[in-house]
Amino acid sequence: MIPFDTPPEDKSELDEAKVFTPRFDEHGLVTAVVTDIRDGAVLMLAHMNAEALSLTLETGIAHYYSRSRAKIWKKGETSGNLQHVEAILADCDQDAVLLKVRVAGHDAACHTGRRSCFYRAVSLVDGKAALTSIDDRRAFDPAEVYGHKH
């Protein structure tokens, strides 16, 4: 596993640092934003612990940490929709990363079969927050791909 150094005590040193010292939260996680390298579309948001970051950097295939299953999650292992990581960027205070990926398989990142997890717009309707779908195209049938697991 890649040894990540401890972040500096002075947060202002993180901005121009040349060494990646991820600032893991109290659960040992950083946030990962995942975009499609072809057009920059935001596909999903996930979390990574040190092991997931290591595996991703070492293999070039996106690995996350599943909070619900409490284990390493090699994205696409079941669906075939592996994410080939073309670039990883760190943000200024090093508690988030941006992954630019090329999606294999069905070219979809969402467990609902859609390309992106962000497929509904939020708007105010009669003072309440409503959701309206902006993408109902399914690249795969979740029931077929995941069986009874979802």
Added chain:
Amino acid sequence: MIPFDTPPEDKSELDEAKVFTPRFDEHGLVTAVVTDIRDGAVLMLAHMNAEALSLTLETGIAHYYSRSRAKIWKKGETSGNLQHVEAILADCDQDAVLLKVRVAGHDAACHTGRRSCFYRAVSLVDGKAALTSIDDRRAFDPAEVYGHKH
């Protein structure tokens, strides 16, 4: 403030829901990914509590919750780089939102003066995670804009 309903107990109901029931974490926050509506570039990542979500939906100007300052953060209030929100999308399990914004002022989202907070690439160098800058253009001088606050 907008009344947000409590999320359903069965998480699978979140996928196709027509009502936005944000799944706030134990700190009362959801994650917000912020992109530029012009070209989709990921500008920053932040957090929103119910009040920040409400203010954003009601005013059309991005409000976040600053974890370090423990208060509502009207982004750009000091720098002038307000974010006009053109669209808000929710993700499948409703614990994250994607804001598509038009940035006012210096057209920059990062406190370092850069357009995006994601300005460094992570790569493996001699088995360690190194950072390489991919954007050193500053749209503003942080010392001048923030004075001694940063």
